[in-house]
Amino acid sequence: RHALSYGGNFRHNTFAISIAPNGGDRNEGGGYVQDEIFLNNHLRWVIGGRVDKFSSIHDAVFSPRTTLVVKPAEAHAFRLSFNRAFSAPSYVNNHIDTAIVNQVSLAPINPALGLFAFPIRAVGNPDLKQETMTSVELGYTGVMRKRATVTVAVYRNQTRNGIYFNPKIGRAHV
Numbered sequence: 001r002h003a004l005s006y007g008g009n010f011r012h013n014t015f016a017i018s019i020a021p022n023g024g025d026r027n028e029g030g031g032y033v034q035d036e037i038f039l040n041n042h043l044r045w046v047i048g049g050r051v052d053k054f055s056s057i058h059d060a061v062f063s064p065r066t067t068l069v070v071k072p073a074e075a076h077a078f079r080l081s082f083n084r085a086f087s088a089p090s091y092v093n094n095h096i097d098t099a100i101v102n103q104v105s106l107a108p109i110n111p112a113l114g115l116f117a118f119p120i121r122a123v124g125n126p127d128l129k130q131e132t133m134t135s136v137e138l139g140y141t142g143v144m145r146k147r148a149t150v151t152v153a154v155y156r157n158q159t160r161n162g163i164y165f166n167p168k169i170g171r172a173h174v
Contacts, residue, residue, distance in 0.1 A: 003036040015091050020124065023095035027055040028088075034065075044069040054088045057130050061086050075143040082136050089128040089163050096124040122165070129161045 008031035015023055034048030046067040053060040065083035072078075099121045106113035139153035 001038050003038075004034070005036075006033040007031065013091070017092070017095075019098040019122075020092050020095035022097055022124075023091055025055075026091060027053075029053050042071050044071070052086070052088075054130075056091075056094050056126070056128075057088055061130055061132075075146075077141050079137070079139045079141075081139075082134075084132065084134045086130040086132045087163070088130050089125075092124065093128055093163055094124045094126045096122050098122055128163060131163045132160045134158045134160075 008029070010027070010029040012025065012027050014025045017023075030050055030052035032048060032050035034046065037045045037047070039045060046065070046069070048065050050063045050065075051060050052063070063084050063086060065081070067079055067081035070078045099119045101117055102120050103115045103117050106116050135155060135157045137153055137155035139151065139155075141149065141151045143149050
């Protein structure tokens with residue numbers, strides 16, 4: 001009636017990247033537990049969660065997930081699921097510190113002017129939060145005449161704290 005799974009991981013990364021000289025290493029660790037509960041022959045509930053801690057993020061992050069599967073017949077299944085996932089900022093997002101020379105052609109204004117070169121500085125942000133995505137999905141999977149599998153899904157994803165390279169006046173911030 002239950003299929004319990006669990007596990008964990010730990011990783012220590014060291015970096016030597018010329019465009020990100022202000023960092024050195026990062027630790028990542030996490031664990032998960034999931035229970036697939038067979039309520040009867042037609043109804044199954046999956047519930048679980050994962051906790052992760054990255055040294056680049058202040059707090060541990062919990063990622064819950066659950067799915068309800070209804071199988072009215074052997075070849076057909078409907079599912080409703082909810083989950084939250086995250087993505088930690090990369091080492092470069094946190095620690096980039098480099099200058100890039102950019103060029104603009106001034107020839108459309110005056111052909112004698114040629115190219116204008118100017119520097120842009122990219123600086124990371126060690127205080128970035130994790131990017132979080134919350135998802136809800138309603139789906140169907142069925143086998144038709146033992147020859148074709150059909151899958152249909154409708155879902156909604158909502159993202160918070162997106163991690164992008166955004167230019168700011170005077171310099172670029174991650």
